[in-house]
Amino acid sequence: MHPIQFLAFLVYTAVTVFALQRPEFLWLPAVFVFVGIPLIDLVMGVDKTNPSDAQESVWKKEIVWAPALYLYSLTHFLVLGLGVSLALALPLGWDLLLLALVVGLYTGGLGITVGHELCHKKEFAPRLVANLILSSVWYQHFAVEHVRGHHLLVSTPDDPASARYNENVYFFVVRSVVTSFLHALKIDSKAVWGGVVMSVLFTLSAAFLSQSVLVFFLAQSVVAFVLLELVNYLEHYGLVRKKNVSGRYEKVTPIHSWNSAHKFSNLLLFNLQRHSDHHALAHLPYTVLKHHDQAPQLPSGYPGMILLALVPPLWFKVMNPKVKAWESQISTSA
Numbered sequence: 001m002h003p004i005q006f007l008a009f010l011v012y013t014a015v016t017v018f019a020l021q022r023p024e025f026l027w028l029p030a031v032f033v034f035v036g037i038p039l040i041d042l043v044m045g046v047d048k049t050n051p052s053d054a055q056e057s058v059w060k061k062e063i064v065w066a067p068a069l070y071l072y073s074l075t076h077f078l079v080l081g082l083g084v085s086l087a088l089a090l091p092l093g094w095d096l097l098l099l100a101l102v103v104g105l106y107t108g109g110l111g112i113t114v115g116h117e118l119c120h121k122k123e124f125a126p127r128l129v130a131n132l133i134l135s136s137v138w139y140q141h142f143a144v145e146h147v148r149g150h151h152l153l154v155s156t157p158d159d160p161a162s163a164r165y166n167e168n169v170y171f172f173v174v175r176s177v178v179t180s181f182l183h184a185l186k187i188d189s190k191a192v193w194g195g196v197v198m199s200v201l202f203t204l205s206a207a208f209l210s211q212s213v214l215v216f217f218l219a220q221s222v223v224a225f226v227l228l229e230l231v232n233y234l235e236h237y238g239l240v241r242k243k244n245v246s247g248r249y250e251k252v253t254p255i256h257s258w259n260s261a262h263k264f265s266n267l268l269l270f271n272l273q274r275h276s277d278h279h280a281l282a283h284l285p286y287t288v289l290k291h292h293d294q295a296p297q298l299p300s301g302y303p304g305m306i307l308l309a310l311v312p313p314l315w316f317k318v319m320n321p322k323v324k325a326w327e328s329q330i331s332t333s334a
Helices: 003-021 028-044 053-059 062-087 094-119 124-135 142-153 169-209 211-236 263-268 275-280 302-309 312-333
Strands: none
Touching: 003 028, 003 062, 003 094, 003 263, 028 094, 028 263, 028 302, 053 062, 062 094, 062 124, 062 211, 094 124, 094 142, 094 211, 124 142, 124 169, 142 169, 169 211, 169 312, 211 302, 302 312
16 A cells, blocks of 8 residues: 555544534544444455565655654644533533543544554654653553563463453453553553653643543543554454463464454554554554465454444354464464
8 A cells, every 4th residue: 555545544534623623513433433434444345465675665764654643643632632622611411521532532543553653663753752642642651561562472361452262342451451551560660650740741731721621631531542452452352372392482473463454444544454464573664564364354444343342242253253263274274
């Protein structure tokens, strides 16, 4: 997918900004995410093409991958600011929570995705932007735990963010939120508490404006990081890295993450659904992540899979046979 196509996120931005300016349409972004995106995925289909060597050498450069991410970063705080301005005029109640849901879907669905991409960089500027985005949704510790914890322990019982076979999504979200934070503290407590301070500053600023803004800010943060954990649930559900004779876990390869080739949702999520390649080669920018046919494949893009996960009996009915079939396929290949 050519890097220019990743500006497709501006479609979602336009829908969200429109809804925030016309409160009678505040329901529209949620419908776009959970109905519109899956339908567009059905129409556009899948994209299994990979960049050529020549394209990869160009597309992995900062001048190519950075603009869309930094442009999103501006819209992140624009949407958050528009949400604050609306919250100022709202009393405590359902309308305020609906506003938080709409903004949280944006700051979580796109914001944490962009924060995830930028926190993998070694340079100061992208990491600073990642920390600002993640702190604005009370999840800055993700930058520590994800890079220095999850990538090492993925698809093992030691990883807080890898869902076990038959694990209920609601139990997983609570477990992952708590244990990911505690795990991040063990890795780098100084960085984690620094992120907490940044989040507290955002929160105090909201509290200074009004009680409604404070509730809005905290609620959109919860929506954002719960959405992240729902995505974590999809990405590694039931997949297990085996131990070798020395007692160490096998090397992380594309077979340890669920992949999705659905084109439109991949464009909106900066190729996050090419998750197998991301875990195999975490240093690569989103512009050059590859599709792997040998990786396990989800039947839908992330928005559709989230809806499925929220109904555990349906999730288990669809995904458990896929996990078992995948285990059988791997055993046969081995």
